[in-house]
Structure formats: structure tokens, C-alpha cells
Amino acid sequence: MTATRQPAAATPSRRETMLLASVVLDPAAVVAPVNRRTFGSFVEHMGRCVYTGIYEPDHPLADEDGFRTDVLALTRELGVTLVRYPGGNFVSGYRWEDGVGPREHRPRRRDLAWHSVETNEVGIDEFARWAAKAEVEIMYAVNLGTRGVQEALDVHEYVNHPEGTTLSELRRANGAAKPYGITLWCLGNEMDGPWQLGHKSAHEYGLLAAATARALRSAEPGLELVACGSSSSGMPTFGTWETTVLEHAYELVDYVSCHAYYEELDGDLGSFLASAVDMDHFVDSIVATADSVGARLRSKKKINLSFDEWNVWYLSRFQGQEPPTGWDVAPRVIEDEYNVADAVVVGNLLISLLRHSDRVTAACQAQLVNVIAPIRTEPGGPAWRQTIFHPFAKTAALARGNVLRTRLTSPTYGTARHGEVPMVDAVATHDAESGDVVIFAVNRDQTDPVELTVDLRLFDDEPRLAEAWTLTDDDLRATNTARHPDRVTLRATERVSFDGRTLTVVLPRVSWTAVRLRSAGGER
Numbered sequence: 001m002t003a004t005r006q007p008a009a010a011t012p013s014r015r016e017t018m019l020l021a022s023v024v025l026d027p028a029a030v031v032a033p034v035n036r037r038t039f040g041s042f043v044e045h046m047g048r049c050v051y052t053g054i055y056e057p058d059h060p061l062a063d064e065d066g067f068r069t070d071v072l073a074l075t076r077e078l079g080v081t082l083v084r085y086p087g088g089n090f091v092s093g094y095r096w097e098d099g100v101g102p103r104e105h106r107p108r109r110r111d112l113a114w115h116s117v118e119t120n121e122v123g124i125d126e127f128a129r130w131a132a133k134a135e136v137e138i139m140y141a142v143n144l145g146t147r148g149v150q151e152a153l154d155v156h157e158y159v160n161h162p163e164g165t166t167l168s169e170l171r172r173a174n175g176a177a178k179p180y181g182i183t184l185w186c187l188g189n190e191m192d193g194p195w196q197l198g199h200k201s202a203h204e205y206g207l208l209a210a211a212t213a214r215a216l217r218s219a220e221p222g223l224e225l226v227a228c229g230s231s232s233s234g235m236p237t238f239g240t241w242e243t244t245v246l247e248h249a250y251e252l253v254d255y256v257s258c259h260a261y262y263e264e265l266d267g268d269l270g271s272f273l274a275s276a277v278d279m280d281h282f283v284d285s286i287v288a289t290a291d292s293v294g295a296r297l298r299s300k301k302k303i304n305l306s307f308d309e310w311n312v313w314y315l316s317r318f319q320g321q322e323p324p325t326g327w328d329v330a331p332r333v334i335e336d337e338y339n340v341a342d343a344v345v346v347g348n349l350l351i352s353l354l355r356h357s358d359r360v361t362a363a364c365q366a367q368l369v370n371v372i373a374p375i376r377t378e379p380g381g382p383a384w385r386q387t388i389f390h391p392f393a394k395t396a397a398l399a400r401g402n403v404l405r406t407r408l409t410s411p412t413y414g415t416a417r418h419g420e421v422p423m424v425d426a427v428a429t430h431d432a433e434s435g436d437v438v439i440f441a442v443n444r445d446q447t448d449p450v451e452l453t454v455d456l457r458l459f460d461d462e463p464r465l466a467e468a469w470t471l472t473d474d475d476l477r478a479t480n481t482a483r484h485p486d487r488v489t490l491r492a493t494e495r496v497s498f499d500g501r502t503l504t505v506v507l508p509r510v511s512w513t514a515v516r517l518r519s520a521g522g523e524r
């Protein structure tokens with residue numbers, strides 16, 4: 001790794017060896033309001049996300065509906081606002097009607113996406129009950145892999161039509177007198193991927209997405225519809241897929257989706273720590289692509305981005321495994337155990353999402369429980385927070401008001417995958433009502449701390465230091481486990497000060513930090 005180390009300020013001796021980064025914040029330089037849907041998550045019928053994840057009727061902590069109350073409490077603590085359901089690859093072979101009505105009559109089906117058996121004990125009615133308890137909005141994905149317009153209309157009628165039709169009355173007979181009022185709908189999942197059941201060309205999918213959107217809008221004009229974008233920035237059709245799909249569906253949809261998973265490959269930690277550079281590039285490229293289609297169509301409308309699958313996922317390990325031969329119910333699939341470096345990357349990906357709040361107006365970390373997830377459980381046993389839980393929960397709790405444009409000066413280092421990248425990345429939010437200013441920052445450097453100074457002279461409400469939290473560890477591979485669930489957690493930031501105008505915080509090597517300043521009149 002080559003690091004471009006800028007000389008430090010000349011005076012105090014400690015500073016002579018300290019790397020420096022700086023930012024000037026201006027309350028008038030607003031990107032966009034913080035969108036609460038940025039803090040979405042994802043529950044797929046996959047592995048143990050649903051069964052022995054959110055739902056385990058035999059568990060000592062299960063409630064009257066069979067939901068694990070320990071998982072519900074952790075979901076609320078995580079600050080999740082929105083949950084995408086029921087897949088993922090699973091949805092592309094799913095029949096929603098299998099999951100409604102008396103449980104004893106529900107079919108057991110093969111799930112071809114994950115080579116397992118779906119018992120259908122949980123369907124949309126149960127999930128809606130869980131979502132109400134978790135206090136989250138549902139983002140519902142329809143099957144456009146093996147199904148089409150009619151089935152999308154049917155599930156919409158079941159969940160959103162008030163009463164007086166066969167499917168709305170069926171919902172009422174199944175115990176839900178009121179419609180669920182689901183606003184946000186995904187038109188399929190990852191239809192650009194050859195692994196997807198019913199995979200289509202961009203042209204075929206664009207036509208189907210447009211037809212489905214038109215039909216759903218005839219039923220309920222105010223729906224917010226998400227067309228499938230690229231499954232990763234590495235897809236051969238990245239960019240051209242979105243162009244073709246939007247040429248068909250631009251005026252009919254509101255969002256195009258983005259999916260991205262990151263992992264440390266070949267021991268290249270420096271590139272992995274800079275994963276947010278790829279997310280920035282992904283967002284900027286798809287915004288430009290969507291806007292260029294809009295310009296050609298002479299449309300006044302802007303398409304926003306739904307980053308509805310993102311996380312760290314050790315995908316290469318999964319792809320290197322032998323495919324399953326048996327057909328199990330809720331097998332253990334991709335239960336990645338996350339370490340300190342992974343948590344720093346997740347914190348940085350949230351910085352990237354916040355930075356793009358003007359166009360990324362929904363996002364879902366994939367997934368919520370057990371399957372590449374911030375929450376882990378054991379059947380009949382405990383639930384605990386993985387390392388990646390902490391930056392998500394703190395960001396969701398503290399990011400309020402407006403996202404501010406954050407122009408950073410930082411030392412840089414070279415990476416194999418992303419070229420020269422800044423060591424420090426940061427974003428800030430400002431809540432004019434409470435006076436809170438929050439800075440979220442990472443230090444990606446593997447050896448040295450960096451001193452970050454934040455100039456707040458343009459704020460006239462005299463903020464004070466309220467709280468500062470850092471996630472770091474001498475052992476970057478440390479993880480949380482059932483036996484040691486709090487091995488890695490947030491700790492009070494050790495070196496932070498504020499002189500009324502400039503915040504100075506030392507970011508340890510490979511760390512994530514959040515600092516909240518509160519105006520004198522603030523109440524929190």
C-alpha cells in the first residue's frame with residue numbers, strides 16, 4: 001500500500017507525526033433531508049432469516065404469534081425503518097397465495113433459489129403482523145420471474161384493496177380487516193442475473209416491468225414502484241440494463257434498484273476498506289444513466305435509486321462451496337460472522353448512502369437476521385448483535401435533519417481495486433430543530449490514526465460536544481459470538497475535543513466514529 005502522507009502542522013510535537021484531515025461544514029450547503037427509508041433492511045425466505053430468525057414458535061421468548069421477542073427488540077434497537085420482503089432470489093419462484101389461510105392447508109414447496117423446502121408457515125399476513133410489532137414499513141417484492149402481471153395484481157388486491165372483492169374478503173376472512181396499505185413495491189428481483197428464475201433480457205424485463213407498473217397503477221395510482229436495476233456494478237450489462245429498462249418504464253416507475261455486496265478478496269484489506277468508493281461510483285453512474293434517459297424522453301420526472309440490497313458478504317466463500325444436495329427446511333446459509341473491519345466498511349457504506357440522500361431515497365441492508373445479517377440467533381438460544389449492528393444502529397439513531405455537503409481534505413493511499421482513495425471519509429447531518437450536528441467518519445488507514453478537524457464557524461447556535469462513539473479494535477478480525485456477544489462494541493471516543501468553533505477528533509486506524517454536537521438550546 002502506498003500512502004501519500006501530508007506533512008502535519010509544525011507546532012506541537014504530537015502533531016508532527018499525526019496524519020491530518022479536515023472539513024468545513026456549512027449549514028446552508030444542504031444535500032437533502034435525511035430520508036428515514038435509508039435505514040431499511042431485508043427479510044427473505046432464505047436460510048434462517050424467517051424460520052428460527054424472526055419466527056420460532058417453540059422459542060422460550062416467542063410471543064403469541066410465534067415471533068421471537070428478543071429479535072423484535074433488537075430490530076427496534078437497530079433503528080430499522082423499512083423491510084423488503086419476501087425476497088430476493090426466493091421471490092422469483094414464490095406463490096404468495098401459498099402463504100395465506102389456515103396453516104394446516106398451506107403447501108410445502110421446493111425453493112429452487114436456495115435449494116430448500118419452504119413450509120409457508122409464514123406468509124404476508126404473519127409478516128405484516130411482525131412488521132407492525134417491529135414498527136417498520138413493508139416494501140413488497142412481486143414475482144416477475146415465474147409469474148407476471150396477473151399475480152402482481154392479485155397480491156396487490158389481497159394486501160391493499162379495502163373490501164368487497166374476492167381477494168380482499170379473503171384477507172379479511174384470514175383476520176386482517178384493514179388493508180395493509182403497502183406503498184413501496186419492487187417489480188421483481190435481480191432480473192438481470194442469469195441465476196434468477198425467469199431471468200430476462202433488459203428488453204423483455206423492461207416490457208414486463210412497464211406492463212406490471214401500468215396495471216398496478218390502474219389499481220392504485222399512488223404506489224411507489226421500483227424497477228430492477230443491476231445486481232452489482234460488475235455485471236456486464238451494468239448501465240445498459242438500466243438504460244433499456246427505463247426506456248420502457250421511465251414514466252411508470254419511481255425508482256431503479258441497486259444491489260452491491262463487498263468482501264475482502266485475496267487478503268487485500270486496503271481495497272476492501274475503500275468499498276464505499278465503488279458504492280459512490282455505482283450511485284453516480286446510475287443517476288447519470290437515469291437522467292440521460294429522462295433527458296432523451298424530455299421528461300420532467302427524476303428517477304430515484306432504491307439501494308435495496310447492500311452489505312458485506314463473503315460471496316466468494318459461498319460460491320466456492322459444493323451446492324446443497326438435500327432439501328432442508330431453513331438450512332444454515334451464508335451466516336457470515338462479521339469482524340471489526342467489516343463493521344467499519346458497513347459504517348462507510350452508510351456514509352455513502354447518506355451522502356447521496358438527494359437521489360438514494362430508499363435502501364435496505366441485506367439481510368436482517370442470520371443470513372448476512374446484523375442480528376444472529378441460535379434456535380432455542382440467544383440472539384446477539386454482530387459487529388456491523390453497531391454503526392448501523394448509531395447512524396440510524398443520530399442522523400437527523402439535513403445531510404450537509406462534506407468536502408474533505410484527506411491523505412490518500414493506493415488500492416488495487418479503486419486506485420488512489422482518501423484515508424478518511426465522512427458525512428455530516430444537521431437538524432435545525434434540535435440544533436444537532438453529527439459527523440460520521442471512517443479512517444481506512446491500516447497503520448496510523450488520522451486527526452480530523454471539523455470547522456463549524458458557520459454555525460451560529462454555539463454547539464457543544466454531546467457524545468462521541470468509536471468502533472475499532474487492536475484485533476481487526478475480532479467478532480461477536482453467542483458466547484462473547486459484546487466482544488466488539490462501540491466505545492466512547494478517546495481523543496475528541498471542541499473549542500466552540502473547531503471539532504478535533506482522532507480517528508484510530510481502521511475505525512468508524514460518530515460525534516454529535518448539540519446547540520445550547522437543544523433538548524436531546
Ligand code: AHR
Pocket residue numbers: 044046087088089090189190231309366367
Ligand atoms: O441477499 C441474498 C441474495 O443476494 C438475494 O436473494 C439476491 O437478491 C441477491 O443476489
